[in-house]
Amino acid sequence: MADTTSAEWSAAPKIYVENVRNGDAAYHISEEAVLKSLISVSSPAALTCRFSDERDIEAFKAADILIASRLDTAFIASEGRTLKLIQCTSAGVEKYAPFTWLAQSTMLTNASGVHTKKVSEFGLMATLMLHNRVPAIATRQRNHEWSRQLRGTAAGLRVMIYGVGALGGAIARSLHRAGFFVTGVRRAGKSIEGGKLMITPDRVLQELPNVDVLILACPLTPETQRVIGLRELSALPRGAGVVNVGRGGIMDHSAHVSCLASGHLSGAILDVFDEEPLPDDSPLWDAPNLMVFPHVSADAPDDYIERCLAILAENLKRARAGESLRNKVDPTLGY
Amino acid sequence: MADTTSAEWSAAPKIYVENVRNGDAAYHISEEAVLKSLISVSSPAALTCRFSDERDIEAFKAADILIASRLDTAFIASEGRTLKLIQCTSAGVEKYAPFTWLAQSTMLTNASGVHTKKVSEFGLMATLMLHNRVPAIATRQRNHEWSRQLRGTAAGLRVMIYGVGALGGAIARSLHRAGFFVTGVRRAGKSIEGGKLMITPDRVLQELPNVDVLILACPLTPETQRVIGLRELSALPRGAGVVNVGRGGIMDHSAHVSCLASGHLSGAILDVFDEEPLPDDSPLWDAPNLMVFPHVSADAPDDYIERCLAILAENLKRARAGESLRNKVDPTLGY
Numbered sequence: 158m159a160d161t162t163s164a165e166w167s168a169a170p171k172i173y174v175e176n177v178r179n180g181d182a183a184y185h186i187s188e189e190a191v192l193k194s195l196i197s198v199s200s201p202a203a204l205t206c207r208f209s210d211e212r213d214i215e216a217f218k219a220a221d222i223l224i225a226s227r228l229d230t231a232f233i234a235s236e237g238r239t240l241k242l243i244q245c246t247s248a249g250v251e252k253y254a255p256f257t258w259l260a261q262s263t264m265l266t267n268a269s270g271v272h273t274k275k276v277s278e279f280g281l282m283a284t285l286m287l288h289n290r291v292p293a294i295a296t297r298q299r300n301h302e303w304s305r306q307l308r309g310t311a312a313g314l315r316v317m318i319y320g321v322g323a324l325g326g327a328i329a330r331s332l333h334r335a336g337f338f339v340t341g342v343r344r345a346g347k348s349i350e351g352g353k354l355m356i357t358p359d360r361v362l363q364e365l366p367n368v369d370v371l372i373l374a375c376p377l378t379p380e381t382q383r384v385i386g387l388r389e390l391s392a393l394p395r396g397a398g399v400v401n402v403g404r405g406g407i408m409d410h411s412a413h414v415s416c417l418a419s420g421h422l423s424g425a426i427l428d429v430f431d432e433e434p435l436p437d438d439s440p441l442w443d444a445p446n447l448m449v450f451p452h453v454s455a456d457a458p459d460d461y462i463e464r465c466l467a468i469l470a471e472n473l474k475r476a477r478a479g480e481s482l483r484n485k486v487d488p489t490l491g492y
Numbered sequence: 493m494a495d496t497t498s499a500e501w502s503a504a505p506k507i508y509v510e511n512v513r514n515g516d517a518a519y520h521i522s523e524e525a526v527l528k529s530l531i532s533v534s535s536p537a538a539l540t541c542r543f544s545d546e547r548d549i550e551a552f553k554a555a556d557i558l559i560a561s562r563l564d565t566a567f568i569a570s571e572g573r574t575l576k577l578i579q580c581t582s583a584g585v586e587k588y589a590p591f592t593w594l595a596q597s598t599m600l601t602n603a604s605g606v607h608t609k610k611v612s613e614f615g616l617m618a619t620l621m622l623h624n625r626v627p628a629i630a631t632r633q634r635n636h637e638w639s640r641q642l643r644g645t646a647a648g649l650r651v652m653i654y655g656v657g658a659l660g661g662a663i664a665r666s667l668h669r670a671g672f673f674v675t676g677v678r679r680a681g682k683s684i685e686g687g688k689l690m691i692t693p694d695r696v697l698q699e700l701p702n703v704d705v706l707i708l709a710c711p712l713t714p715e716t717q718r719v720i721g722l723r724e725l726s727a728l729p730r731g732a733g734v735v736n737v738g739r740g741g742i743m744d745h746s747a748h749v750s751c752l753a754s755g756h757l758s759g760a761i762l763d764v765f766d767e768e769p770l771p772d773d774s775p776l777w778d779a780p781n782l783m784v785f786p787h788v789s790a791d792a793p794d795d796y797i798e799r800c801l802a803i804l805a806e807n808l809k810r811a812r813a814g815e816s817l818r819n820k821v822d823p824t825l826g827y
Contacts, residue, residue, distance in 0.1 A: 183642050274645045278620060285617035286626075289788070295630045298784045301777045303769035305786040307518050307793040310609045434638035442636045449633045451640040453624070458642040 163479035165241065169202035170473070173220035177227050178208040183458035184226050184246060186466075191224065194466035198473045224469065234258040242266065242472070242482075246465040248323070248455070249404055249492075251377040256488035266472060266484040267492075270323035271464040276402060276455040280328030280372060281335055283426045283454075287370050287398030288314055292424030292446040312336050317368040319361070319385070320375025320403060321349050322492075324455060328372060328402075340364060342375075358384070365392035370400065376492035377404035387412035390422065398424045402454040405430040414444045422446075428454040498814035500576065504537035505808070508555035512562050513543040518793035519561050519581060521801075526559065529801035533808045559804065569593040577601065577807070577817075581800040583658070583790070584739055584827075586712035591823035601807060601819040602827070605658035606799040607790050611737060614789040615663030615707060616670055618761040622705050622733030623649055627759030627781040647671050652703040654696070654720070655710025655738060656684050657827075659790060663707060663737075675699060677710075693719070700727035705735065711827035712739035722747035725757065733759045737789040740765040749779045757781070763789040 174186050188206045195201065205216035209229060217223075218236050226246040230253055233240070240263045245253075248269045259265055286292070288311040297304055314337045318325045321341040326349050329339045333351030341352035348355050356364055358380075365371070371393060375381050386409035390399070399422060401408055410431070416422040427441070428450040435441060441449060472482045486492060509521050523541045530536065540551035544564060552558075553571050561581040565588055568575070575598045580588075583604045594600055621627070623646045632639055649672045653660045656676040661684050664674045668686030676687035683690050691699055693715075700706070706728060710716050721744035725734070734757060736743055745766070751757040762776070763785040770776060776784060807817045821827060 181640070181642070272645075274647070278646055279624065282617060282620035282624060282626075285613060286621070289614065289617060291617075291621075291783075294785055294788075295633075295783065297786075298630075298777060299634060301770075301772045301774075303784075303786045305516070305769075305788060307516070307788055307791050307796075309792040309794040310607075311613055312609070434640075435636075437636045439636075442633060448626075448630065449638075450629055451632075451638045453629075453640060453642055456642050457644040459644040461642075 163477050166473070166476040169199050170221040170241075171203040171216075171219055172201045172205070172222045172224065173213075173217050174204070174206040175209050175212070175223065175225040175227075175229075176206070178210055180226065183456065183461050186224055186226070186246065186462050190462055190466055194463065194470045195473070198470050222469070224466075228253055230258040234260075237263070242476075244465065244469045244472075246462065249376055250486055251404060251406070251491060254378070254491045256486075256491075259488055264482060265486040265488075266468065266482060267486055268465045268468065269484050269492075271461060271468070272455050272457050273323055273327035275457040276324050276374075277327040277331035279402065279428075279454040280374075280400070281331045283400045283402075284314065284316060284332060284335075284337065284370050284372070285311060286426060286448075287400065287424050290423055292398075292426065292448045295448060296446050313338060314369050315367055316340070316370045316372060317342065317361075317364065318352075318372045318374055319407075320373065320381075321352060322374070322376070324402060325372070325374030326350070328374060340368065362389060362392055365389060366394055368393055368397060370398050373399070373401040373403045373407050375403045375407060377406045378491035381407050383407070383409050385409065387416070390416045393422065395421055396423045398422060398426070400426045400428075402428050405433070410441060414440060414447070417444055417446050424448075426450065428452055498812050501808070501811040504534050505556040505576075506538040506551075506554055507536045507540070507557045507559065508548075508552050509539070509541040510544050510547070510558065510560040510562075510564075511541070513545055515561065518791065518796050521559055521561070521581065521797050525797055525801060529798065529805045530808070533805050557804070559801075563588055565593040569595075572598070577804075577811075579800065579804045579807075581797065584711055585821055586739060586741070586826060589713070589826045591821075591826075594823055599817060600821040600823070601803065601817060602821055603800045603803065604819050604827075606796060606803070607792050608658055608662035610792040611659050611709075611790040612662040612666035614737065614763075615709075615735070616666045618735045618737075618789075619649065619651060619667060619670075619672065619705050619707070620646060621761060621783075622735065622759050625758055627733075627761065627783045630783060631780050648673060649704050650702055651675070651705045651707060652677065652696075652699065653687075653707045653709055654742075655708065655716075656687060657709070657711070659737060660707070660709030661685070663709060675703065697724060697727055700724060701729055703728055703732060705733050708734070708736040708738045708742050710738045710742060712741045713826035716742050718742070718744050720744065722751075725751045728757065730756055731758045733757060733761070735761045735763075737763050740768070745776060749775060749782070752779055752781050759783075761785065763787055
């Protein structure tokens, strides 16, 4: 089913770019980058590039396309009613739910899949680290404690990936290539490359006893909110490890810390948290055998925005051809 | 050149096994394991299995073959003069140098190559960890410090492996497969599988500026003692990382710590130290961006001794066929 009719996309688009002042340079969307990415598609009829604290309201109101890393949903609801497309440069859009602010005639696309190579490397590294008990070794180092516990090779390690979209799917492929047994969890249960066993979320609890490393890589939606809690973590075998590269809200962190403290779980590598930066007084900083990563698993600085803009360029081509768009967020599913 | 003549090996051997009391179970050499490993080669004429603190001196004196994880060189020099072969179950034998205690008629073999799969996984993990600045992230976690520094993918990373014998050679293959550019350092400079560039030790200094991760995997010999010092570490580009899975004595640790403290090096993963366990008051425990691993990179517990004994079994076959032995230590080279 096409998302659009080609006729409404035939004219050169008016584009509005909104950046966050003092944001990370890796996420800055420059005029040049936009023009360069659209070179094979179309010259924009207008291109306005502003920080969010000095908006050009007239240009915003006239725009067909908004490109932004952070969405001011109230402002869009009031002044962006004629937008045809919003390209958000983050992959997760859970903070904008519910999507009542989004006009029926506006499509929202996200940056899902922009850094599959990066996250697949991170997933492999984190899995090897958990297998080799690196979080426990790091915790012991704080206490000058030498404890030599040998670990075998990781061959045949059993990994469950909760959510096998762009992030989880890329991790599945790299772990499969590394010789691990990958179980993928997916709403549809459909097979993916690298997934030896595919299950639907309702079967997770019964499969968890067969899992050495659980990797959370799903979006945060009403369905996945705190979906991994004490019951799920307790169902993992003693010595299992957990990686979270999805969103903090997927997990019950206090249940997680108690499973680490009791020794039921051997380690954790968390890259996402309920609040980021993780507050200084969070108990997670000092939790035993837990490593805090500062949300770095999936973003590479070199070409992040270029890859986001490539999605937009491809979508403009698709729109003109009357085809459905890539990375379109479904407001009812929330991703 | 054959190490031996087949005639002296035709009789069933008398074997003496020496274990260390209260040693790690993974290194215990049991009678059953010896018998099982030799099943296709020969039944021993005698098999004596003792802890080192309750020796059977008569059996020791009569033995042809000694299997031991720790060598009591003075005792061997006085009571083991008729030994034909000593199978040491550690890979590094530097602590037994110089080899003046070893009779001309006794061959010494080591466990080199027993865990190439294990160390190749560790090398890949450590390289990805340094690329992703995990040692710095772990150091910051101690201070509850969130600092988001994005890193690109590791593709094309330039890794120098100092010593490409059994350990380093296995790491070279796995890093090459992962898409990294591997430079191997080898006395002979001969090519190895996975090594894009092979150099001799005298060229190391000029190549270090082109290296992102330096992995030390050589044996400790008079030639390699403190071979990586301030001059070598300073020749690495800013932001480089260092892994040591060889021996502590290869490195100048105080030069290393000062290069980490100054920020010239981004991180270190050390698995071997001058003294092990690392003493409680060692400055390495708290050095910034340095991770202390308790000598776990190359030993897997599941089948360590079985694999050592497989070397012995193969060597018995070779000896009978008048062929040269695997893993024979050259007393002049020290490995």
